Amino acid sequence: MSLTSTLRGGLTQLAAAARFLGVLTVLLGLAYPLALTGFARVVVPHRADGALVERDGTVVGSALVGQSFAGDASYFQSRPSAAGDGYDPLASGASNLSPENPDLVATVRQRIADVAAFDGVDPAEVAPDAVLASGSGLDPHISPEYAEQQVARVARTRKLAPATVRSLVADSTTGRTLGFLGEPRVNVLELNLALDGLED
Known part of the structure; x- marks a missing residue:
């Protein structure tokens, strides 16, 4: 050839x-x-465009991506995030620290103390998702237990009856998918927008 x-x-x-x-x-x-x-x-x-949430014609977030409400006692708090600098959708992920890692143990202990003081509860009663980040770091939901833990603080700060706030939590709670997948959950952004809607 x-x-x-x-x-x-x-x-x-x-x-x-x-x-x-x-x-x-x-x-x-x-x-x-x-x-x-x-x-x-x-x-x-709705989901094809990222489940964007609007308020008064302005996009305020996504029902699928968590965001921080840190430090504002009038809002329900999201679970912690290890995504980038926190809630960064371009850096989704966990901390990858093992459960025995001293840094993670120290961080969780500090979070328990901070959350207990912020919500006015006993440290032994702090909900697990109040101190542990999700695998993606972008979970928009919290457990009904963590939401209940925050009811008294939010009601007191906003000068609302706890029953009113609990009713909003119940309205924002989604059950298990198809009745058996996952756990009941509360979308934090939607719940906080419902709270703001009471003042409109």
């Missing part, structure tokens, strides 16, 4: 590979994502 025919065969294979790459790029990089996005917009239009 001559050098010329070898080069010609190599160029033919290179051209075929380039065509194959182009076809796959169009199919998997453009057509497939566009088809799925179109399907999602028809079937679940």
Whole structure:
């Protein structure tokens, strides 16, 4: 086989590979994502755009991504976040520290003390999700137990009856998916917007 025919065969294979790459790029990089996005917009239009939450025409967050309300006693607090500098959707992830890691143990102990003082509860009664970040660091939900722990503080700060605040918590609580997947949960952003809605 001559050098010329070898080069010609190599160029033919290179051209075929380039065509194959182009076809796959169009199919998997453009057509497939566009088809799925179109399907999602028809079937679940709210979630297809990131489940954005608006208030008075302004986007204030997403029902799917947690955010910080740290330090504001008039709001329900989210669980801690280890995503980037906290609640960073571009750096989703956990701390990756083992349960026995001294830094994590010290952090959790400090969080327990801080949360207990902030909510006015006994440290032994602090809900686990008040001090432990989720695997993604972006969980928008807290447990009903953690929400209940915060009711008295929020009611006192906003000068509301605890029963009123508990009713909002109940309205913002979602049960297990399909009746058996996951745990009951409370969306913090939606609950805090409901609280603000009482003052409108």
